[in-house]
Amino acid sequence: SQQGEEDPQALSIQEGENATMNCSYKTSINNLQWYRQNSGRGLVHLILIRSNEREKHSGRLRVTLDTSKKSSSLLITASRAADTASYFCATSTDSWGKFQFGAGTQVVVTP
Amino acid sequence: DAMVIQNPRYQVTQFGKPVTLSCSQTLNHNVMYWYQQKSSQAPKLLFHYYDKDFNNEADTPDNFQSRRPNTSFCFLDIRSPGLGDAAMYLCATSRVRGLAEAFFGQGTRLTVV
Numbered sequence: 001s002q003q004g005e006e007d008p009q010a011l012s013i014q015e016g017e018n019a020t021m022n023c024s025y026k027t028s029i030n031n032l033q034w035y036r037q038n039s040g041r042g043l044v045h046l047i048l049i050r051s052n053e054r055e056k057h058s059g060r061l062r063v064t065l066d067t068s069k070k071s072s073s074l075l076i077t078a079s080r081a082a083d084t085a086s087y088f089c090a091t092s093t094d095s096w097g098k099f100q101f102g103a104g105t106q107v108v109v110t111p
Numbered sequence: 112d113a114m115v116i117q118n119p120r121y122q123v124t125q126f127g128k129p130v131t132l133s134c135s136q137t138l139n140h141n142v143m144y145w146y147q148q149k150s151s152q153a154p155k156l157l158f159h160y161y162d163k164d165f166n167n168e169a170d171t172p173d174n175f176q177s178r179r180p181n182t183s184f185c186f187l188d189i190r191s192p193g194l195g196d197a198a199m200y201l202c203a204t205s206r207v208r209g210l211a212e213a214f215f216g217q218g219t220r221l222t223v224v
């Protein structure tokens with residue numbers, strides 16, 4: 001079963017604009033990760049945020065986590081055409097530590 | 112340098128003909144995962160290994176089997192592929208179960224004819 005649900009399903013923006021996508025989940029988590037997937041390729045890890053953290057940054061990426069609302073957001077600032085990809089959140093919930101992916105947000109950045 | 116390598120990148124198999132996908136890693140990670148991803152969907156976990164301990168997801172069909180002969184290699188065997196098994200198969204590794212980032216291979220695109 002899918003743990004995370006992402007919103008929006010698709011997002012189209014112009015270069016230079018910011019892109020924000022959200023991930024909501026159902027049960028308590030150990031951590032939440034964000035991944036990027038270019039079309040037909042494997043997934044690339046972006047950021048891991050632990051359940052006791054509220055915000056993390058990496059370059060143009062900013063991730064927030066609100067465990068009371070069971071939600072996370074990924075912000076990409078000053079987007080570039082190369083940011084065009086699908087973005088997935090993945091949550092780790094149990095003692096086995098396996099993680100499950102949300103449905104993803106497809107982001108298109110036009111020049 | 113590629114750290115998780117999947118072979119082949121593209122695999123075409125006949126309906127019902129057994130097929131094996133392979134994954135190797137140079138990271139010496141304890142955990143290896145196999146995911147199935149159908150078009151425009153989320154990756155779906157099939158199984159994972161913690162060292163040699165094998166963990167099957169409850170809804171993974173019996174048609175799918177896996178082997179991990181050593182730390183570096185992991186195989187996905189599909190005993191009798193059906194049309195519904197056409198998908199991208201993704202292998203990933205992690206140093207620690209669920210508590211660290213996962214490194215993915217480029218995937219194997221399986222077509223069943």
